[in-house]
Amino acid sequence: MKKTAIALCVVALLAGCYKAHDERVQVAPGVRSDSLGNNIITRPLGGIVSFVIGEGVVVNNVKEARTPEGFLEVQVSGYNQSMFKKRFDYKTDWLDGNGMLIDTVMSKWMTVSVTPKSTFTFKVTSPTADSADFRINTRIARNLDK
Amino acid sequence: MKTKWFTAILMTWALIIAGCTPPTKNIDTANDEGKAVMELDYRDFDKAATEMVQSMLSSGVFKKADGNRYVVTTAKIINDTMQRIDTDQLTFKVEQDLINSGQVVMTAAVGGKGAPDQMVYQMRDLRDSDKSDEFKQGTMPGKGQIIAPELSISGKIYQKNIRYDNNIQQVEYYFQLRVAEIATGLSYWQKEAFIGKRGSKKVVPW
Numbered sequence: 001m002k003k004t005a006i007a008l009c010v011v012a013l014l015a016g017c018y019k020a021h022d023e024r025v026q027v028a029p030g031v032r033s034d035s036l037g038n039n040i041i042t043r044p045l046g047g048i049v050s051f052v053i054g055e056g057v058v059v060n061n062v063k064e065a066r067t068p069e070g071f072l073e074v075q076v077s078g079y080n081q082s083m084f085k086k087r088f089d090y091k092t093d094w095l096d097g098n099g100m101l102i103d104t105v106m107s108k109w110m111t112v113s114v115t116p117k118s119t120f121t122f123k124v125t126s127p128t129a130d131s132a133d134f135r136i137n138t139r140i141a142r143n144l145d146k
Numbered sequence: 147m148k149t150k151w152f153t154a155i156l157m158t159w160a161l162i163i164a165g166c167t168p169p170t171k172n173i174d175t176a177n178d179e180g181k182a183v184m185e186l187d188y189r190d191f192d193k194a195a196t197e198m199v200q201s202m203l204s205s206g207v208f209k210k211a212d213g214n215r216y217v218v219t220t221a222k223i224i225n226d227t228m229q230r231i232d233t234d235q236l237t238f239k240v241e242q243d244l245i246n247s248g249q250v251v252m253t254a255a256v257g258g259k260g261a262p263d264q265m266v267y268q269m270r271d272l273r274d275s276d277k278s279d280e281f282k283q284g285t286m287p288g289k290g291q292i293i294a295p296e297l298s299i300s301g302k303i304y305q306k307n308i309r310y311d312n313n314i315q316q317v318e319y320y321f322q323l324r325v326a327e328i329a330t331g332l333s334y335w336q337k338e339a340f341i342g343k344r345g346s347k348k349v350v351p352w
Contacts, residue, residue: 069209069249104246105239106199108192109178125204127243143182145344 026118029083043083050083057086057114070129076136077121080114087113087141092124095133102127111141182343184317184351185229186303190341194321195239197339202240207325207335208249208297218250218325219295222258226304227319228352233303236321240299255292258300266292298328307351315347 021027029038038046059078067073072094080086089109094102104127114120126134173180178189202208208216220241223233244250254263261267266287272278273286301323308316324336343351 067204067206069203069206071203071247073204105192105243106196108196109189110193110196123204125200127199127203128247139177139179142179 028115029117047083050081055082057081057088057120067125072126072129072131072134073123074126074134074136075121075123077119078114079119080116083116085113085115087111087144088138089141090122090136090138093135093137094126094128094131095135096128096130097132099133102131104128109139111144113141113144182345184315184343184345184349186227186231186319186341188235190319191235191239193341194339195236195243198236198240198321198323198337199243201337202244202325202335203247203249205335208244208247215248216250216297217253217293217295218244218297218299219253219256219328220258220262221298221300223300223323224302224304226302228305228307231303236303237299240323250297253293253295256295295328297334298326300324300326305351309347310344313347314344315349315351317343317345317351319343 029043034040036042057078057080059076061075061077063075063077065073065075074092076090089111091107091109093107094104096102106124106127110122112120112122124134124136175188208218210216220237223237225231225233241252245252252262255261255266269287272281278286301321303322304320306318306320308318310316319341321339321341322336324333326333
């Protein structure tokens with residue numbers, strides 16, 4: 001009982017020492033101070049687990065807005081859950097009010113590179129003010145330097 | 147007998163060589179996963195053009211106060227690379243999307259490489275020649291009809307070669323474009339798109 005109480009007090013003390021930082025600043029593993037769950041010993045293990053379970057990128061926010069000129073802007077935000085750098089290409093197809101595809105030079109594969117355990121954001125702009133909807137496809141990026 | 151054997155071996159060898167030649171294939175441009183090359187290829191021009199057009203359209207530089215469309219010309223785009231590039235590979239794509247955006251009209255009468263469409267002046271030469279009588283006069287272009295451009299797109303593509311290490315070279319390509327108002331000389335938009343490549347130093351990037 002005594003030991004449990006002491007252990008709980010230590011945990012409470014350590015929790016009190018933790019200073020929450022602004023979430024807008026991403027401090028990467030290896031940059032920030034190590035912790036019990038993230039240090040030189042557990043990081044490689046974490047990497048193996050991440051690789052085995054196939055962690056990747058998740059898209060968690062898509063925002064749309066119109067510029068003053070009427071062009072549709074789409075901002076895609078996401079998070080790389082993996083312990084490894086993830087690189088992917090995306091291509092945007094733009095559709096008009098009737099759902100018809102708009103022909104544009106801008107429907108080309110563009111590359112995004114995301115560091116491990118980090119957020120990413122990219123933005124695309126429609127080619128005309130008639131654009132009403134969009135479709136974004138992704139693929140694994142190849143032919144990139146390490 | 148020996149001649150027959152020699153002929154048979156020669157024919158077999160020729161067939162093997164012909165069979166080893168890689169077959170010609172069309173590029174899957176919709177989903178090209180071919181390897182990168184040290185020179186600029188169509189994928190690089192596509193990426194650069196996409197970046198430029200996105201930036202131009204989202205900046206609002208082509209929004210005219212009276213709601214009309216700007217008349218735009220493409221001025222000189224300097225090729226400062228080691229490659230024989232037709233800079234139209236970049237500007238044609240940019241112009242295409244600018245026209246389709248509905249914000250600008252491109253002029254075919256004035257350009258950095260001369261008139262993009264020489265017919266604008268050929269018809270005027272014909273009008274002023276003695277062959278003019280052959281044409282229905284009402285259909286000939288009159289004087290003072292060409293609309294002068296208001297904005298100009300100019301820029302440069304340049305290349306930098308860097309020795310990365312003993313075996314690898316790094317080639318950097320910079321695409322720079324600027325939009326300026328011709329009447330005042332003021333520049334209202336500019337952007338640089340970068341494409342970098344690393345590869346064997348044995349490959350010559352031109």
